[in-house]
Amino acid sequence: MANVIVIGAQWGDEGKGKITDLLSRSADVVVRYQGGNNAGHTVVVGDRTFKLHLIPSGILYPKTECIIASGTVIDPKVLLEEVDRLKDLGISTDNLFIAETAHVTMPYHRVLDRASEEQRAEHKIGTTGRGIGPTYADKSERVGIRMIDLMDEKRMPKKLRWAIEQKNIVLQKLYNLEPLDADAIIEEYRGYADRLRSHVVDASLKVDAAIRERRNVLFEGAQGTLLDLDHGTYPYVTSSNPVAGGACIGVGVGPTCIDRVIGVAKAYTTRVGEGPFPTELHDDIGNHIGERGAEFGTTTGRKRRCGWFDGVIGRYAVRINGLDCLAVTKLDVLDDLEEIKVCTAYELDGKVVHDFPSDSRAFARAIPIYETLPGWKKSTSECKTVEELPTEAKDYLKFLADLTATPIAIISLGASRGQTIIVEDPIHGPKRGLLKA
Numbered sequence: 001m002a003n004v005i006v007i008g009a010q011w012g013d014e015g016k017g018k019i020t021d022l023l024s025r026s027a028d029v030v031v032r033y034q035g036g037n038n039a040g041h042t043v044v045v046g047d048r049t050f051k052l053h054l055i056p057s058g059i060l061y062p063k064t065e066c067i068i069a070s071g072t073v074i075d076p077k078v079l080l081e082e083v084d085r086l087k088d089l090g091i092s093t094d095n096l097f098i099a100e101t102a103h104v105t106m107p108y109h110r111v112l113d114r115a116s117e118e119q120r121a122e123h124k125i126g127t128t129g130r131g132i133g134p135t136y137a138d139k140s141e142r143v144g145i146r147m148i149d150l151m152d153e154k155r156m157p158k159k160l161r162w163a164i165e166q167k168n169i170v171l172q173k174l175y176n177l178e179p180l181d182a183d184a185i186i187e188e189y190r191g192y193a194d195r196l197r198s199h200v201v202d203a204s205l206k207v208d209a210a211i212r213e214r215r216n217v218l219f220e221g222a223q224g225t226l227l228d229l230d231h232g233t234y235p236y237v238t239s240s241n242p243v244a245g246g247a248c249i250g251v252g253v254g255p256t257c258i259d260r261v262i263g264v265a266k267a268y269t270t271r272v273g274e275g276p277f278p279t280e281l282h283d284d285i286g287n288h289i290g291e292r293g294a295e296f297g298t299t300t301g302r303k304r305r306c307g308w309f310d311g312v313i314g315r316y317a318v319r320i321n322g323l324d325c326l327a328v329t330k331l332d333v334l335d336d337l338e339e340i341k342v343c344t345a346y347e348l349d350g351k352v353v354h355d356f357p358s359d360s361r362a363f364a365r366a367i368p369i370y371e372t373l374p375g376w377k378k379s380t381s382e383c384k385t386v387e388e389l390p391t392e393a394k395d396y397l398k399f400l401a402d403l404t405a406t407p408i409a410i411i412s413l414g415a416s417r418g419q420t421i422i423v424e425d426p427i428h429g430p431k432r433g434l435l436k437a
């Protein structure tokens, strides 16, 4: 294989879990480089469905090492629940490693996430309420608790007590909330530390060693390009960098070790949470896509907003991430449609624009310009090769490849591992695909 980054090319939930699971077969190490348990990956193996939030989907392969890197934020309670659930299902977590420099989500982060959302009223972001933003804020503020602090039995109580006392002032004075019980939290986190200790490592060193030994490393992004703190639809974004560039920072390796970047995009678009979404559908077709695509959040169960594929966003994702190829997922969800629209550009304040506007307010005014393509009105979920796909489906994919000037390397036609067409091995082969632009 090679060292590959897999990222979401839209607003998250593109089906990265399935694609990383597929690629994990050839990976020796899978590294999650940012985000926390705001993410949710669903992987279907046979008749079993695994919902993972923090642990990379590579864990389902017994020999694959899974690393939760420095750029992530870890809620130890959620992580241990995930470990227990996998154990119940007979899946070992002996190969799970956690960066000692990753930041720890504390109970006050969860409380502050919800309290600040409430205070934002109509300006709310629609966060997952998992404390992700406040954990990253503390990291930048340089008052965060890291895994390495949690592991230090002597210093941990002191460090936590100080942090909790500081936050209690904020909770009481700013939000009029009850203070948290420092002793109880220290005890709780001492228990987590004991259980996690054997997994905590210097993750940068571990990944570097794997790269030097020429083992194959898969860098798994959570969320998606448009939720990126720097390059997404700010302020309606998450608080980390899901884009490909975030992988090197989040893991602690240099950009020269990356061989390929794969972008995962749905054959349409979804968004969960607030913020502008030009191709959003508010009609029966939107509902149909939502129902057929089972578009409900893995983490919060919220209904995802659905709309047409947006080529402006597609091209933007190619640029920001330096995508080599695309994996297009959930094509089968469009099987019943009479016709399918694709946004090729926006009309913005009377002008045609082809590039993503970085000003959120401008983006909110963007009116999609559509090209309408015929639907195929046949089931694609059993197709095993590109040739077996209906002509209109092939034409649709070719249109997306042309629009984004990026080859499509993988087509996904359902949740199970078998419902996948590898157009051309995106890792061994040249940077071209059969559905080449």
Ligand code: IMP
Binding pocket: 011, 012, 013, 038, 039, 040, 125, 126, 127, 128, 129, 130, 131, 132, 133, 222, 223, 227, 236, 237, 238, 239, 272, 273, 274
């Ligand atoms: P936070 O990451 O919980 O702070 O939420 C910020 C925004 O990112 C909200 O719009 C969330 O709905 C969105 N978000 C966070 N994680 C995911 C994800 O894994 N998939 C899709 N949207 C997400």
Ligand code: MG
Binding pocket: 012, 013, 014, 039, 040, 041, 298
């Ligand atoms: Mg998800």
